[in-house]
């Protein structure tokens with residue numbers, strides 16, 4: 341069964357064809373990094389305009405690479421939210437039009453659910469498992485008990501980890517996205533050079549990254565000639581330690597021995613190796629998506645969409661995007 345996935349939640353126009361929720365036939369991502377780079381972050385107006393230009397060629401390319409026709413597609417899965425409303429609108433309207441004209445069933449997917457389901461495109465775990473979603477807009481830990489059984493155990497109270505990476509990169513004079521730049525710089529720096537804070541919210545499994553970001557700013561004001569590699573490595577070691585520690589605490593509290601990392605920051609080399617090591621010590625299995633499946637893509641939307649489709653969970657033409665769209669229930673009550 342072939343699902344066409346479409347994602348335009350943020351700054352990447354993405355389309356993909358996936359077979360049976362797990363085998364990628366084609367996966368096309370048109371990045372807007374060059375457009376937003378000089379602004380030090382995503383400019384929503386520019387993002388939606390670019391999606392409008394790219395949606396048709398990207399979907400065409402995803403289909404052309406399979407050698408199949410739209411008639412071979414069983415369902416169209418589209419990201420409904422969360423994300424930038426102007427960006428989401430382009431994907432949702434396009435998917436609805438395609439579904440209407442070609443009479444192909446339509447399925448709506450939560451972008452965060454997609455990030456988590458990216459692991460099923462490779463070798464996914466059995467339920468239940470814990471999923472750390474760590475991206476440009478989110479930093480949360482979910483307990484995934486099954487399809488549509490998602491409980492948020494902890495989340496950031498302020499900045500997402502990816503946002504902190506992007507802001508620190510900007511402070512160091514680099515463009516958007518900052519994560520890959522900091523990751524590369526950190527490899528040549530000393531992670532113990534600067535003792536940045538490792539604050540967590542006591543009495544919960546929540547995160548906070550705004551204080552860490554401010555500490556980097558304060559440090560750079562005081563020591564403007566700091567070695568960038570050391571700042572990057574010290575910042576990164578704080579982020580990685582905060583995320584890994586919390587993840588292991590949640591695994592212990594929930595008694596779950598399977599962990600999935602997902603979202604753009606899960607492409608981080610240090611986070612991947614640190615979590616792997618910590619998990620090995622604790623007898624926990626770690627599932628890491630390939631690097632190209634960590635950041636935004638539509639294969640993950642098709643993978644999640646497949647599960648909606650086989651469970652009869654269809655959307656209709658009243659489907660509208662939602663900028664704020666929490667995933668599942670919350671352990672916060």
Ligand SMILES: Nc1ncnc2c1ncn2[C@@H]1O[C@H](COP(=O)(O)OP(=O)(O)OP(=O)(O)O)[C@@H](O)[C@H]1O
Nearest residue numbers: 475476477478502517518519520604605607608636
């Ligand atoms: N190697 C890396 N190390 C750290 N951060 C990274 C790395 N690669 C990408 N990132 C960060 O990942 C983020 C982008 O991830 P993703 O595409 O999943 O986020 P998004 O779609 O913008 O946000 P969301 O999924 O929450 O809506 C950016 O903040 C980027 O800096």
Ligand SMILES: [Mg+2]
Nearest residue numbers: 475604635636
């Ligand atoms: Mg994303």
